Amino acid sequence: MKxxxxxxxxxxxxxxxxSRASELNKPELVFGVIADPQxxxxxxxxxxxxxxSLEKLGNAVEELNGAKLDFVATVGDLIDRDFKSFGKIMPxxxxxxxxxxxxxxxxxxxxxxxxxxxxxTAVGLENPYYSKEMKGWRFIFLDGTDVAIYRxxxxxxxxxxxxxxxxxxxxxxxxxxxxxNGAIGEEQMKWIKSELDAASSANxxxxxxxxxxxxxxxxxxxxxxxxxxxxxxxxxENIAAYMNGHNHKGNYGTHAGIHFVNLKGMVETEEKTAYAxxxxxxxxxxxxxxxxxxxxxxxxx
Numbered sequence: 001m002k003x004x005x006x007x008x009x010x011x012x013x014x015x016x017x018x019s020r021a022s023e024l025n026k027p028e029l030v031f032g033v034i035a036d037p038q039x040x041x042x043x044x045x046x047x048x049x050x051x052x053s054l055e056k057l058g059n060a061v062e063e064l065n066g067a068k069l070d071f072v073a074t075v076g077d078l079i080d081r082d083f084k085s086f087g088k089i090m091p092x093x094x095x096x097x098x099x100x101x102x103x104x105x106x107x108x109x110x111x112x113x114x115x116x117x118x119x120x121t122a123v124g125l126e127n128p129y130y131s132k133e134m135k136g137w138r139f140i141f142l143d144g145t146d147v148a149i150y151r152x153x154x155x156x157x158x159x160x161x162x163x164x165x166x167x168x169x170x171x172x173x174x175x176x177x178x179x180x181n182g183a184i185g186e187e188q189m190k191w192i193k194s195e196l197d198a199a200s201s202a203n204x205x206x207x208x209x210x211x212x213x214x215x216x217x218x219x220x221x222x223x224x225x226x227x228x229x230x231x232x233x234x235x236x237e238n239i240a241a242y243m244n245g246h247n248h249k250g251n252y253g254t255h256a257g258i259h260f261v262n263l264k265g266m267v268e269t270e271e272k273t274a275y276a277x278x279x280x281x282x283x284x285x286x287x288x289x290x291x292x293x294x295x296x297x298x299x300x301x
Contacts, residue, residue, distance in 0.1 A: 035245030076105025076211030
């Protein structure tokens with residue numbers, strides 16, 4: 001049974017004119033979002049039921065296909081391990097009637113070294129990070145695996161650089177200095193700033209997607225350079241939300257007028273699912289959760 005657990009503040013309609021009230025009751029666009037299906041043909045481990053994700057995702061796709069959506073996003077960890085797992089889960093995504101925009105997570109690279117370069121193609125990505133503009137909004141899809149120990153073959157120089165970075169973080173006693181996390185590189189950080197500048201110039205509202213959380217601070221699941229990204233995002237007043245997965249228990253926080261939503265992992269529990277649809281209004285986001293994912297009403301802060 002779905003739970004209704006609305007969080008946030010919205011403007012009283014009585015304080016608005018009739019036309020403006022009508023406008024605020026009509027979403028500008030709607031999208032679906034899924035976190036951590038993490039499929040593998042493997043026995044369950046703890047609360048993770050890897051095989052069950054195929055049926056859960058199939059049911060989610062059927063439900064989402066019945067809704068009028070502009071797109072569906074997956075915030076990482078489409079598989080748990082083994083490149084052959086993509087061959088099982090991607091045909092289910094192919095049944096979506098809506099465009100699918102994924103970002104990749106650490107488990108998506110839990111494949112053999114000679115298969116790591118094929119992961120992006122396997123999920124239909126031309127570029128590891130990208131953006132989409134529609135209906136006065138800009139959606140920015142990040143690559144939190146940009147700098148990571150698992151991203152490239154073991155003997156790759158980039159892997160050595162990632163090991164050096166995590167070593168420095170451990171010396172600084174950063175809780176996110178975990179091998180399962182990653183960082184956004186300098187080139188991508190510059191690209192993010194250019195996208196946010198362009199969105200501001202175009203008067204667009206922004207939603208950012210990534211696999212890794214960045215809020216709250218000092219969290220073991222966070223992006224390695226979470227603090228750097230939070231500082232950058234906090235400079236812009238047009239960012240409505242940052243959405244991620246990775247922490248399967250889910251989380252929520254706010255900073256600088258931005259809602260940070262950590263969605264729950266679909267792979268968790270034997271029978272219950274977890275995903276959401278998001279309605280984007282001029283003054284708020286309304287998240288309708290399915291299964292373990294709660295509903296949220298996120299007004300402007």
